[in-house]
Amino acid sequence: EPEVTQTPSHQVTQMGQEVILRCVPISNHLYFYWYRQILGQKVEFLVSFYNNEISEKSEIFDDQFSVERPDGSNFTLKIRSTKLEDSAMYFCASSEAGRGDYNEQFFGPGTRLTVL
Amino acid sequence: DAKTTQPPSMDCAEGRAANLPCNHSTISGNEYVYWYRQIHSQGPQYIIHGLKNNETNEMASLIITEDRKSSTLILPHATLRDTAVYYCIVRVGGQGGKLIFGQGTELSVKP
Numbered sequence: 001e002p003e004v005t006q007t008p009s010h011q012v013t014q015m016g017q018e019v020i021l022r023c024v025p026i027s028n029h030l031y032f033y034w035y036r037q038i039l040g041q042k043v044e045f046l047v048s049f050y051n052n053e054i055s056e057k058s059e060i061f062d063d064q065f066s067v068e069r070p071d072g073s074n075f076t077l078k079i080r081s082t083k084l085e086d087s088a089m090y091f092c093a094s095s096e097a098g099r100g101d102y103n104e105q106f107f108g109p110g111t112r113l114t115v116l
Numbered sequence: 117d118a119k120t121t122q123p124p125s126m127d128c129a130e131g132r133a134a135n136l137p138c139n140h141s142t143i144s145g146n147e148y149v150y151w152y153r154q155i156h157s158q159g160p161q162y163i164i165h166g167l168k169n170n171e172t173n174e175m176a177s178l179i180i181t182e183d184r185k186s187s188t189l190i191l192p193h194a195t196l197r198d199t200a201v202y203y204c205i206v207r208v209g210g211q212g213g214k215l216i217f218g219q220g221t222e223l224s225v226k227p
Contacts, residue, residue: 004159024210031212033214035215037157041214042217042219043154043160043217044217045214045216048212048213048214050212055212056213056214060216063138089157091159091160092210093159094210095188097212099158101205103165103212103213104162104165105160105162106162107159107161108156108159108194109159110158110159111159
């Protein structure tokens with residue numbers, strides 16, 4: 001069964017460093033998302049991406065964050081200058097288009113980001 | 117998107133049906149009820165969704181009241197692997213669009 005994959009599974013970085021989290025969505029999906037979950041808290045929406053542009057972003061997704069689809073398969077989340085409070089599990093998700101009202105989002109296993 | 121209210125936790129005996137309630141009294145006519153679950157910090161997993169009619173798939177059944185102000189997710193024969201946090205999400209149907217997760221119900225299936 002097709003699945004969303006994410007790399008790395010765990011990333012440790014120093015405060016102020018840039019990190020790039022990588023995702024490979026399911027191949028025929030056209031909508032892509034990033035969510036995050038701080039330990040013990042809710043899953044929070046960060047950004048959605050469609051047709052090579054951001055379609056919606058949350059207030060969390062400030063100028064320190066950016067997303068890119070550099071080729072036909074990868075979808076990346078970049079954090080330019082990491083803060084301690086960016087430590088969280090980051091989930092990538094993707095969904096199909098052309099399915100009417102149906103909107104199942106498939107989530108990857110997540111990247112655990114630890115900022116020291 | 118309408119707010120949802122779920123009990124914070126529930127227990128269920130293995131092999132019995134697990135009935136997880138959700139209140140969404142402010143739901144509007146074009147909003148769907150979606151259920152996802154998250155097993156121990158893994159990525160959330162879609163279970164089922166519905167608008168008005170009851171729905172069933174290989175994982176679960178979804179019962180929506182006639183006034184659509186509440187719904188129940190039913191896992192007919194819960195197993196230990198169903199231990200997870202279950203999220204009821206109400207949103208406008210259609211492609212794309214964010215999911216807004218609440219705190220969900222932590223279901224513990226016990227032997």
